[in-house]
Amino acid sequence: MADRKSIPTSTQTDLFIQSARRCCICFGLNHDYNVKQGQIAHLDHNPSNNDIDNLAFLCLDHHDNYDSKTKQSKNFTIHEVKSHRQTLYSAVSDFKTQAYSNISKNIQTQTQNVINETDVKSELRNLLYKINPIILERVDEGHKHIDTMISSSKLGVLLELTSEPNFNHYLQILPTGNLILGGTGNQIGNAINDIHEGVLTGYMLIPTDNLKK
Numbered sequence: 001m002a003d004r005k006s007i008p009t010s011t012q013t014d015l016f017i018q019s020a021r022r023c024c025i026c027f028g029l030n031h032d033y034n035v036k037q038g039q040i041a042h043l044d045h046n047p048s049n050n051d052i053d054n055l056a057f058l059c060l061d062h063h064d065n066y067d068s069k070t071k072q073s074k075n076f077t078i079h080e081v082k083s084h085r086q087t088l089y090s091a092v093s094d095f096k097t098q099a100y101s102n103i104s105k106n107i108q109t110q111t112q113n114v115i116n117e118t119d120v121k122s123e124l125r126n127l128l129y130k131i132n133p134i135i136l137e138r139v140d141e142g143h144k145h146i147d148t149m150i151s152s153s154k155l156g157v158l159l160e161l162t163s164e165p166n167f168n169h170y171l172q173i174l175p176t177g178n179l180i181l182g183g184t185g186n187q188i189g190n191a192i193n194d195i196h197e198g199v200l201t202g203y204m205l206i207p208t209d210n211l212k213k
């Protein structure tokens, strides 16, 4: 006992991290994965052997139990505790891997959503600009609905965009009837160049504030 040296801080830290402050006997016997108030046990009962393989984080009860000199009942053996310790360390490591992988998946999903969301908005604004630049001006001015004519080719792109999950955050579209040339429902005038692109269809666009610049 005279040559007991305190366990180096770096070793203690390694041990706390590997065990995540779970008691390996509680875990090995009862699958009890709760964080415990505990102490570091010297498994060979030699307090100067601070080799990390000789150390285990044990709850107070199990530490008492392990160090007890009572021979009334069979004490835990060193091999038994080391085996439980190995099981615990694997579980802690798996748990961390799983947790990190979940976190990284969540971040990826969130990033993906942000990208998709940005894409839908910018694609939609680009498309509306191509249909007629005045549409975007009206969107940014906060108009609640905008009547316009859309050529069949641009309508195809617009309808593709409507299948994006976030499309409704930006725009609703209602058909107001097919027209070949500008009609009374067309508030902003036809994009006359669109005529060569095929049939022009009348739509009422109902933008949300999210679509604004």
Ligand SMILES: [Zn+2]
Pocket: 023, 024, 025, 026, 027, 058, 059, 060, 061, 062
């Ligand atoms: Zn315990």
